[in-house]
Amino acid sequence: MSATTRVIGEVLLKVEGINLSFGGVRALSEVSFDIRKGEIRAIIGPNGAGKSSMLNCINGFYHPQQGSITYKGQPRRQMRPHEAAAQGIARTFQNIALFRGMSTLDNIMTGRLLKMKQNFLMQALYWGPAQREEIAHREHVEKIIDFLEIQAIRKVPVGRLPYGLQKRVELGRALAAEPELLLLDEPMAGMNVEEKEDMCRFVLDVNEEFGTTIALIEHDMGVVMDISDRVVVLDYGRKIADGTPDEVRADQNVIDAYLGVAH
Amino acid sequence: MNNAKPAGGRRDSRVDTFPKLLLRNADIFAGRPAVREKDYGIWQTWSWTESLANVREIAGGLAALGLSRGDKIALVGDNRPHLYWSICAAQSLGAIPVPVYQDSVADEMSFVIDHAEVRIAIAEDQEQVDKLLQIRAKHPRLATIIYKDPRGMRHYAEPGLVGLAELQARGSEYAAANPEFFEIEVAKGKGSDVSVMLYTSGTTGQPKGVMLSYDNVLVTAENAIEFDHLTDQDEILAYLPMAWVGDHIFSYAESYVAGFCVACPESGATVMTDLKEIGPTFFFAPPRIFENILTQVSIRMDDAGWIKRKMFQFFMTHARRAGIAILDGKRVSLVDRFLYWLGGILVYGPLKNVLGLTRMRLGYTAGEAIGPDIFDFYRSLGLNLKQLYGMTETSVFICMQPDGQIKPDTVGIAAPDVEIKIADSGEVLVKSPGVFLNYFKNDKATAETKTPDGWVHTGDAGFFDHDGHLKIIDRAKDVGRLKDGTLFAPKYIENKLKFFSYIKEAVAFGDKHDHVATFINIDLDAVGNWAERQGISYASYQELAAKPEVYELIQSCVEQVNRDLATDEKLAASQIKRFLILHKELDADDGELTRTRKVRRSFVGQRFASLIEALYSGAARAHISTEVTFEDGRKGKIEADLAIREARCVPPTGATALKKAS
Structure with a gap:
């Protein structure tokens, strides 16, 4: 319906020859692909294919034994999660990792942590510059609340929310960090059709409105094919296909991996 | 300022x-x-x-x-x-x-x-x-x-x-x-120009575009403002x-x-939340919203501690006795006034604050009949809630309740400049400055609704009581008769059912049948909370609705309605004999309710024809498969096997019996 005028820029992140093993288990072997600025890049594959491991490598949770990750032209091997965050990488988790006793608003506010400059004492006293800073951050958070249409649950403790909404709050917290690269780990897992559609809409809107580059993991092919620009397919830790949704859909290796093949 | x-x-x-x-x-x-x-x-x-x-x-x-x-x-x-x-x-x-x-x-x-x-x-x-x-x-x-x-x-x-x-x-x-x-x-x-065109949601057929002039809208608004003393504050x-x-x-x-x-x-x-923050002084809500608020309050009070619960019960009982009289400006003893004042500090004030109604000076409710209990609850708190009778074609106001003369079962007297007469058929006819110009591009419908001399057919059946207050019983076309000739006013029965917090919606059948039978929609909040306290587990609306315990609960409500009906001279024989609990909530997206959430009776009749047949066939169970529409227009299907229950009927008592005795 709409004519796409989105600009896909140069390579933002590049992974080359990643090998990751836990003891004797090979989680990833020789995986290489890139993510371009402004695109929605999906990483798909059956259960246990190494998708989450790949994401964990990108944001520094895991350190691959071999291979290199180049982010914004800077090659790196070892990076800690907080360094990744400081460089503009934010993520959500497969199993929601929110502060269950805190309200939606406070949870999203924690996403602003890295942007807060005032020291602890000033913040505790809520005085002068600390107060101004908090007001500015609150304004930003309110924009996210508006964007994700969660005004009604602003002050509700997250633990009391249904699963689909918790996922949305988690997305909100990731957005609060104003990331350049947003990693979404199965944002639609466990959702019903309507919730999935809402989430797709939000992912597309984030990409369009803020120009955020998005890498998302899904094992449900259907959803991903509709919204992503390019898709990487992993199976048993190996990359078996990479390309546009149409190319991937027609790829024999992918069909075999998903439907099984007689040996 | x-x-x-x-x-x-x-x-x-x-x-x-x-x-x-x-x-x-x-x-x-x-x-x-x-x-x-x-x-x-x-x-x-x-x-x-x-x-x-x-x-x-x-x-x-x-x-x-x-x-x-x-x-x-x-x-x-x-x-x-x-x-x-x-x-x-x-x-x-x-x-x-x-x-x-x-x-x-x-x-x-x-x-x-x-x-x-x-x-x-x-x-x-x-x-x-x-x-x-x-x-x-x-x-x-x-x-x-x-x-x-x-x-x-x-x-x-x-x-x-x-x-x-x-x-x-x-x-x-x-x-x-x-x-x-x-x-x-x-x-x-x-003033005589068309100011706005409002499409009526229409219980039958396509929506009609009601054309209202500035004179229509302005004069009615002015009259209403004067009647209820609204100001720029x-x-x-x-x-x-x-x-x-x-x-x-x-x-x-x-x-x-x-x-x-x-x-x-x-x-x-x-x-x-916004209601609480703004604290409006003038508040309109259809009865179901007032019902929902009361249901929420009841649920929370049920869950509250012993002291709070006792205090709430004591002061609410007192409010029902004295509060309404105080609001209506009647004479109330000093002790009662003192207790009411104390209750104001301990219960009514905090409660109104929680509901966002602290500043409410004037509340209207309309569209459906409101349960007397619900109506009295708000009035006893000192909230000036009033019923209103009106329709799009008359720029709303037909009847209004003047301060101090408010009854729960009537809609009040004719609003300023409004003339009302009752046709031989029992239908209410209205003539007022608010009467619409015509339906847009629909002369046939205009001629059916509006007489050449400006009287509007409201389509409602009603009568004036001895104080000159109008009482509406049902849609004129819905009033029917059982096979034995007993008057059957479905809405009247449905409303009595809906006054129970456990029942969200009810549809009564009986015209040209031997007896009255009903569909019931349970209220998920109220019944769900009840089930929780009874230790009954359930996963979905459908499952909860089918529980035998829930059937027992609803049966007791139905039998209470039968006892009420038994006291009514005209309607005693139209007691509910059989009922079932529907497996899904009636929904506007499925066309079962209008956008203003009124039941579309004939549509429901067609859609659940097999269930109605089962209600009158004497079967103990009925199978149904219905198509549902999601908001984006996609369709799905749900199937269910529903139980049908018999309710006890009571021999006519009360009014008739008393009359015979006297």
Whole structure:
């Protein structure tokens, strides 16, 4: 319906020859692909294919034994999660990792942590510059609340929310960090059709409105094919296909991996 | 604050349209708040002067787009200041605003847009724009779509899409190039012009476009303001659909006439929070909302500690005894007054505060009958809740309840300047200054509803009681008879059922049958909480509805209704003999309810024909498979096997028996 005028820029992140093993288990072997600025890049594959491991490598949770990750032209091997965050990488988790006793608003506010400059004492006293800073951050958070249409649950403790909404709050917290690269780990897992559609809409809107580059993991092919620009397919830790949704859909290796093949 | 207080006074006959009223208000109320909206978590306020500036800009933009006198302009969205301004902007150019139900499915909206010959539509956001674009593909007359919220709209390349901010910018340019255009255009309007076209949701057939003139709307609004003493100091929360006549009268017409402030909630889901923050002095809600609030209170009190519960029970019992009398200005003993005062501090005050009704001076409820218990609950708290009887075709007001003479089972006396008569068939006929001009492009329906001398057929059956208060029993066409000739008023029975908090909706059958049988929809909140306390587990609405324990619970309600009916002389024989609990909630998206959430009886009858058959066949169970529609138009299917229960009937007692005895 709409004519796409989105600009896909140069390579933002590049992974080359990643090998990751836990003891004797090979989680990833020789995986290489890139993510371009402004695109929605999906990483798909059956259960246990190494998708989450790949994401964990990108944001520094895991350190691959071999291979290199180049982010914004800077090659790196070892990076800690907080360094990744400081460089503009934010993520959500497969199993929601929110502060269950805190309200939606406070949870999203924690996403602003890295942007807060005032020291602890000033913040505790809520005085002068600390107060101004908090007001500015609150304004930003309110924009996210508006964007994700969660005004009604602003002050509700997250633990009391249904699963689909918790996922949305988690997305909100990731957005609060104003990331350049947003990693979404199965944002639609466990959702019903309507919730999935809402989430797709939000992912597309984030990409369009803020120009955020998005890498998302899904094992449900259907959803991903509709919204992503390019898709990487992993199976048993190996990359078996990479390309546009149409190319991937027609790829024999992918069909075999998903439907099984007689040996 | 401005000391000028023109509100409540008779109208200056030169100020006979809403744009003229706006100019007046910007003059006399100037900096006082006209409209508020909660945006990004903060209440934003616009004064009358700022409202005028916005209306001027939107009008300029619309003029630049070529909107001319008599054109129709559709408004699609939640209650937003910009949409209210757009109504006034359209009116100032002599165009006719057509607010559309924003949650209606594409087919319904499509009919209205096409039938009303809409050329320009103003939508709230992308969701509405998408619907309108679909409609435009079929009805290309809709040339321009204006949207308020630019989110997600950046990459739409379709022609004729204009952002509201851009429209207002164009409007300022237009105003700069054509100074005084606004005043000149406004001056051209007159009281007899069509001010607004409102489509009735229609329990049967296609919606009809009711055309109301400025005189209709203004005179009724003025009368109502005078009757209930509204002033520019009042405040209202606008949360009901803008396409509904009530919202148009209360949140637009009365606000412009009296000069009070209208607050728009942040979103549909935040209304209860916003209500608490704004604390409106004038509050309208259909009975089901008052019911929901009371259900919530009851649930929370059931869960409260022993002391709180006892205190609540004691003071509420006292309030029911003394509170209503105090509100009605009757004589009450000093002890009762003291206890009521104490209750005010301990219970009523905090409760009203929690509900956001602390400042409420005037509350209206209409659309359906309200349960006497519910009605008394609010009145006993000292909230001046009143019933109202009206319809779109009469610019709302037909009957109103005067202070001090409020009864739960009647709708009050004729509103100012309204004449009422009862036809031989029992139907209520009305003649008033608010009677509509005609239905748009539907002379047949106009002739059926409005007599040449201006009487409107309300379609309701009712009668006056000995105090001259009107009592409505049912839709005239729905009143039927059982095979033995007993009068059968389905709504009357359904309302009695719905007064139980466990029952959300009921549909009674009986016309031309041997006995009365009903469908019941349980209230998920109330029954769910009850089930929790009973230790009954359930996973879904469908499962809960089918539990034998729930059937027992509902059966006790049904039998209580039968005992009530037994005391009524005319309706004693129309007791409920068999009933079943439906497996799904009746829903407007499935066409079972109207957009204002009234049951579409004939449609429900057709859709669940197999269940009705089972109710009258004596079977103990019935199987049903129904199609359901989701909001985006996709369809799904649910199947269920429902139990049918027999309820005990009571031999006629009470009135009849007493009469025989005397």
